[in-house]
Amino acid sequence: MYGTKKNQEKAIRYYNKLSVIYDYISNWYYKKARNYAIKELELKNGQTVLNVPCGTGVNFKYFNEYLNNSGHIIGIDLSSGMLGKARQKIEKNGWKNIETELNNATKINQKWLEGYRNEKIAVDAIFCDLGLSGLPEWRNIIDNMISILKPKGRIVILDWYLEKPSFRGDFVKWIGKGEVDRPIWQYLQNKVSDFKVDYSFNYGGVFVASGSKPS
Numbered sequence: 001m002y003g004t005k006k007n008q009e010k011a012i013r014y015y016n017k018l019s020v021i022y023d024y025i026s027n028w029y030y031k032k033a034r035n036y037a038i039k040e041l042e043l044k045n046g047q048t049v050l051n052v053p054c055g056t057g058v059n060f061k062y063f064n065e066y067l068n069n070s071g072h073i074i075g076i077d078l079s080s081g082m083l084g085k086a087r088q089k090i091e092k093n094g095w096k097n098i099e100t101e102l103n104n105a106t107k108i109n110q111k112w113l114e115g116y117r118n119e120k121i122a123v124d125a126i127f128c129d130l131g132l133s134g135l136p137e138w139r140n141i142i143d144n145m146i147s148i149l150k151p152k153g154r155i156v157i158l159d160w161y162l163e164k165p166s167f168r169g170d171f172v173k174w175i176g177k178g179e180v181d182r183p184i185w186q187y188l189q190n191k192v193s194d195f196k197v198d199y200s201f202n203y204g205g206v207f208v209a210s211g212s213k214p215s
């Protein structure tokens with residue numbers, strides 16, 4: 001957990017290094033949950049989707065399958081190593097509708113949106129994958145995310161939840177530098193309409209929760 005400034009810096013140094021092999025782990029291990037989660041975003045041509053944290057940009061190609069390379073994808077992450085990999089993907093694929101920003105997830109709020117590159121944007125969908133379990137401010141982050149969504153906009157969270165301590169839980173905490181027992185989807189449930197959760201992924205360790213901003 002990146003609870004203190006020192007821990008946060010340590011986690012980011014760790015992710016800078018992990019970025020070299022991250023895609024090999026993330027692409028196969030979370031494929032099923034990721035495909036399901038991205039479908040739940042209900043993306044349509046021309047829409048804007050925000051990905052916090054976007055890591056190495058593993059989701060970008062899936063977003064663009066729904067957007068047909070239209071609209072706007074904004075990826076936020078605090079690791080320059082992870083973002084470097086994301087930018088390589090953007091360049092290699094010639095995606096013109098994707099922007100990345102080195103920023104702290106805790107800073108993504110109304111003020112950030114209003115100042116965003118002096119453009120007026122409406123956020124149609126937000127995807128938080130494997131990020132909130134590492135951030136002690138996760139409740140605030142969910143609140144901020146919902147506040148910057150347009151009415152009826154979609155929020156989807158993919159993360160870990162293991163109720164009981166286990167060897168697997170300890171391993172996930174070690175490799176992801178996060179926690180696995182946060183009641184993240186339960187918190188989201190009270191904040192959105194059309195709430196849905198599926199916690200059957202990765203042998204019951206990974207959940208995908210979704211909902212819409214009440215209009």
Ligand SMILES: C[S@@+](CC[C@H](N)C(=O)[O-])C[C@H]1O[C@@H](n2cnc3c(N)ncnc32)[C@H](O)[C@@H]1O
Pocket residue numbers: 002011012015026052053054055056058076077078079082103104105106128129130131134135176
């Ligand atoms: C497990 S990775 C998930 C990346 C991506 N969402 C995925 O599913 O592949 C966690 C990410 O959170 C990023 N991160 C950690 N603390 C952050 C913060 N305070 N703000 C933004 N990103 C952060 C790390 O740099 C890392 O890329």
